[in-house]
Amino acid sequence: MTMAWFRNLKKLSLTKPPLRSTNPHPFLPSTFLLSHFSSHPIPDAAAEAAELSRPPGLGPTVSGEKPRVVVLGSGWAGCRLMKGLDTSIYDVVCVSPRNHMVFTPLLASTCVGTLEFRSVAEPIGRIQPSISREPGSYFFLANCTSVNTDEHSVQCETVTDGLNTLKPWRFKLSYDKLIIALGSQPLTFGIHGVKEHAIFLREVYHAQEIRRKLLLNLMLSDVPGISVEEKRRLLHCVVVGGGPTGVEFSGELSDFIIKDVTQRYAHVKDYIQVTLIEANEILSSFDDRLRHYATKQLTKSGVQLVRGIVKDVKPQSIILNDGSEVPYGLLVWSTGVGPSPFVNSLEVPKSPGGRIGIDEWLRVPAVEDVFAIGDCSGFLESTGKQVLPALAQRCQDFIATIFGY
Amino acid sequence: MTMAWFRNLKKLSLTKPPLRSTNPHPFLPSTFLLSHFSSHPIPDAAAEAAELSRPPGLGPTVSGEKPRVVVLGSGWAGCRLMKGLDTSIYDVVCVSPRNHMVFTPLLASTCVGTLEFRSVAEPIGRIQPSISREPGSYFFLANCTSVNTDEHSVQCETVTDGLNTLKPWRFKLSYDKLIIALGSQPLTFGIHGVKEHAIFLREVYHAQEIRRKLLLNLMLSDVPGISVEEKRRLLHCVVVGGGPTGVEFSGELSDFIIKDVTQRYAHVKDYIQVTLIEANEILSSFDDRLRHYATKQLTKSGVQLVRGIVKDVKPQSIILNDGSEVPYGLLVWSTGVGPSPFVNSLEVPKSPGGRIGIDEWLRVPAVEDVFAIGDCSGFLESTGKQVLPALAQRCQDFIATIFGY
Numbered sequence: 034m035t036m037a038w039f040r041n042l043k044k045l046s047l048t049k050p051p052l053r054s055t056n057p058h059p060f061l062p063s064t065f066l067l068s069h070f071s072s073h074p075i076p077d078a079a080a081e082a083a084e085l086s087r088p089p090g091l092g093p094t095v096s097g098e099k100p101r102v103v104v105l106g107s108g109w110a111g112c113r114l115m116k117g118l119d120t121s122i123y124d125v126v127c128v129s130p131r132n133h134m135v136f137t138p139l140l141a142s143t144c145v146g147t148l149e150f151r152s153v154a155e156p157i158g159r160i161q162p163s164i165s166r167e168p169g170s171y172f173f174l175a176n177c178t179s180v181n182t183d184e185h186s187v188q189c190e191t192v193t194d195g196l197n198t199l200k201p202w203r204f205k206l207s208y209d210k211l212i213i214a215l216g217s218q219p220l221t222f223g224i225h226g227v228k229e230h231a232i233f234l235r236e237v238y239h240a241q242e243i244r245r246k247l248l249l250n251l252m253l254s255d256v257p258g259i260s261v262e263e264k265r266r267l268l269h270c271v272v273v274g275g276g277p278t279g280v281e282f283s284g285e286l287s288d289f290i291i292k293d294v295t296q297r298y299a300h301v302k303d304y305i306q307v308t309l310i311e312a313n314e315i316l317s318s319f320d321d322r323l324r325h326y327a328t329k330q331l332t333k334s335g336v337q338l339v340r341g342i343v344k345d346v347k348p349q350s351i352i353l354n355d356g357s358e359v360p361y362g363l364l365v366w367s368t369g370v371g372p373s374p375f376v377n378s379l380e381v382p383k384s385p386g387g388r389i390g391i392d393e394w395l396r397v398p399a400v401e402d403v404f405a406i407g408d409c410s411g412f413l414e415s416t417g418k419q420v421l422p423a424l425a426q427r428c429q430d431f432i433a434t435i436f437g438y
Numbered sequence: 439m440t441m442a443w444f445r446n447l448k449k450l451s452l453t454k455p456p457l458r459s460t461n462p463h464p465f466l467p468s469t470f471l472l473s474h475f476s477s478h479p480i481p482d483a484a485a486e487a488a489e490l491s492r493p494p495g496l497g498p499t500v501s502g503e504k505p506r507v508v509v510l511g512s513g514w515a516g517c518r519l520m521k522g523l524d525t526s527i528y529d530v531v532c533v534s535p536r537n538h539m540v541f542t543p544l545l546a547s548t549c550v551g552t553l554e555f556r557s558v559a560e561p562i563g564r565i566q567p568s569i570s571r572e573p574g575s576y577f578f579l580a581n582c583t584s585v586n587t588d589e590h591s592v593q594c595e596t597v598t599d600g601l602n603t604l605k606p607w608r609f610k611l612s613y614d615k616l617i618i619a620l621g622s623q624p625l626t627f628g629i630h631g632v633k634e635h636a637i638f639l640r641e642v643y644h645a646q647e648i649r650r651k652l653l654l655n656l657m658l659s660d661v662p663g664i665s666v667e668e669k670r671r672l673l674h675c676v677v678v679g680g681g682p683t684g685v686e687f688s689g690e691l692s693d694f695i696i697k698d699v700t701q702r703y704a705h706v707k708d709y710i711q712v713t714l715i716e717a718n719e720i721l722s723s724f725d726d727r728l729r730h731y732a733t734k735q736l737t738k739s740g741v742q743l744v745r746g747i748v749k750d751v752k753p754q755s756i757i758l759n760d761g762s763e764v765p766y767g768l769l770v771w772s773t774g775v776g777p778s779p780f781v782n783s784l785e786v787p788k789s790p791g792g793r794i795g796i797d798e799w800l801r802v803p804a805v806e807d808v809f810a811i812g813d814c815s816g817f818l819e820s821t822g823k824q825v826l827p828a829l830a831q832r833c834q835d836f837i838a839t840i841f842g843y
Binding site for chain 2: 089090132149151158165168172173174175191193202203204249252253255256257258259267296297298299300
């Protein structure tokens with residue numbers, strides 16, 4: 034996409050001095066238009082009129098049209114399903130506030146520059162190209178706000194973050210099959226200040242914020258006029274939660290300190306510290322031997338492991354349940370996930386943990402044509418299955434069995 | 439920097455089920471600390487006391503220390519100078535609100551994804567590694583607020599954008615040689631609304647903002663419930679200023695539309711339009727033949743060229759001097775550059791255009807040990823030289839002659 038002709042042009046121009054000062058009649062290209070927008074392509078007028086007369090949204094599909102699969106969410110489960118969907122049989126409409134899938138296990142590596150952000154995000158349009166090309170398939174940057182299972186429709190609202198010139202608007206989508214793949218959201222246990230002052234590690238913009246803050250703190254801590262105490266606070270990276278995310282991120286941070294900070298921020302290298310705070314034990318779902326190993330490795334690489342429960346989060350420090358105050362410059366919160374308010378609001382039977390209850394075919398019982406997959410779903414106790422394995426990996430079987438091919 | 443051991447650990451853990459539920463005594467690693475911060479390295483106490491007793495900043499160098507070169511700015515000129523400086527002879531201290539150099543000619547390509555942002559930004563610490571390692575060399579993330587040439591010192595203030603927990607603070611730097619390399623800033627000609635609603639194209643964050651807005655508009659324009667008129671507005675990309683930046687960016691945009699939008703945003707491809715507005719002629723400092731060529735190429739690739747002067751910038755439209763209103767979804771402003779308020783505030787003789795006046799040795803006359811280089815400087819009329827060629831390229835000669843090697 035580089036403009037080779039313009040690059041050449043610039044090169045040429047250096048070999049010949051500009052003629053402007055000797056040219057009394059400035060050049061006026063004949064292509065300069067006097068009226069604006071005249072070159073806008075005019076879409077078919079009838080189609081345009083039809084578009085305006087319809088209520089906002091996509092109405093029920095009619096005979097002759099492909100059945101419409103509406104997918105809520107663009108995480109592992111939703112994307113796996115869309116990727117496998119046969120778009121010669123179905124139209125697919127994805128509704129999500131995020132236009133890409135995040136390869137979450139590698140997100141921690143992007144915070145310190147090991148990986149580039151682009152490397153861990155895959156556009157939905159590349160996962161399922163039909164959504165950007167087929168006339169009946171779409172990606173809508175929006176949140177689903179309610180589901181009407183009787184009417185077979187969902188109500189949505191656009192996401193217009195940061196566009197102060199544009200108010201969000203609502204629209205309705207009719208579905209033939211509805212796939213709820215809305216994932217989960219970080220748990221804060223109602224602790225005051227977490228949302229305001231801590232950074233989660235679930236989205237690309239979280240990783241960007243962490244990287245930005247880390248580098249800013251490293252630079253500011255080197256500026257004259259800062260006290261040693263404040264320098265230590267700025268460079269204290271606190272990770273709350275010793276699950277895989279917290280452990281991986283702590284490890285990446287300590288690698289960054291050992292390999293990069295000592296080289297690139299040598300003046301302040303003795304002031305930086307990583308602390309991992311966990312209420313119980315780190316990697317609690319893994320076995321003893323592995324926990325021991327992780328503990329040894331983290332400690333060896335300089336990560337301070339602290340057992341404690343966070344009681345309060347202030348702008349520059351956290352308070353633990355033993356009353357001690359821990360100053361921080363960067364606070365990353367990864368204490369597990371739970372259902373989103375939207376999932377909580379759905380009036381359907383839930384599985385343990387508040388997930389959307391599903392039967393062994395991933396169907397939401399008692400309503401027609403509604404399925405739930407991935408982290409937002411769990412097998413109902415009546416199925417006799419363990420709650421958890423309704424994971425993205427199951428989607429392929431699911432597609433094959435439910436969608437009949 | 440990847441944590442191979444942890445990846446292995448995760449793999450291992452899959453081969454063996456977690457033992458947690460069968461283990462009544464949770465594992466408590468002995469390395470969990472009860473007191474916090476005990477593992478903080480304690481810097482030398484005397485050094486610490488000395489640091490606190492000094493007024494914030496770097497005082498005059500004393501006999502036995504290397505002379506200190508303070509460089510204000512981290513653009514082409516400042517970076518070229520720092521790169522060439524012999525740090526075995528001089529200590530170098532760079533003061534800039536930006537910790538990297540931007541390869542500006544390629545910035546337009548990053549707006550549409552042709553290049554990654556990282557590819558056009560080079561950290562100062564990589565350009566001159568001494569600033570992150572040598573005891574007397576530093577990079578300070580700050581702005582210079584005033585120069586005291588009698589005292590041989592500059593007053594600075596830290597940049598703490600986005601760190602709401604930290605107020606900026608001031609510090610003083612003594613210099614042996616001062617290099618002012620502060621560049622220029624975009625001209626808005628006092629037109630109302632430019633700073634609020636238009637995006638410049640000078641920094642990496644500008645390019646990021648342009649890319650973000652472009653993609654957001656593309657996605658929103660495809661959501662049901664939007665009128666055709668609003669769709670056209672959202673997808674109208676207006677570039678004001680037909681210099682090299684505006685022309686290059688318009689070309690990149692049209693390439694993006696031809697190659698990417700038609701594929702990835704096929705539903706809305708007929709509604710997107712690029713308009714380049716210029717008061718006179720595009721590429722006015724280049725010769726006729728090249729202007730003709732550029733005009734032909736831009737027109738061929740669908741860019742609408744409009745001759746006009748912008749009178750007012752509103753949140754969703756601009757008003758031209760003929761009274762016509764041009765709605766836009768993205769507005770990029772590149773109408774040239776001029777001196778910054780700081781350069782204006784300096785009470786030194788100026789060259790035409792408000793640049794810091796310099797003699798043929800790039801010295802600021804009448805004051806000692808102060809030099810100005812790059813876009814912020816211009817030869818004084820008394821030198822008999824053309825104003826302009828005090829460019830970054832001159833730095834090498836400059837270093838060789840002024841700094842005596």
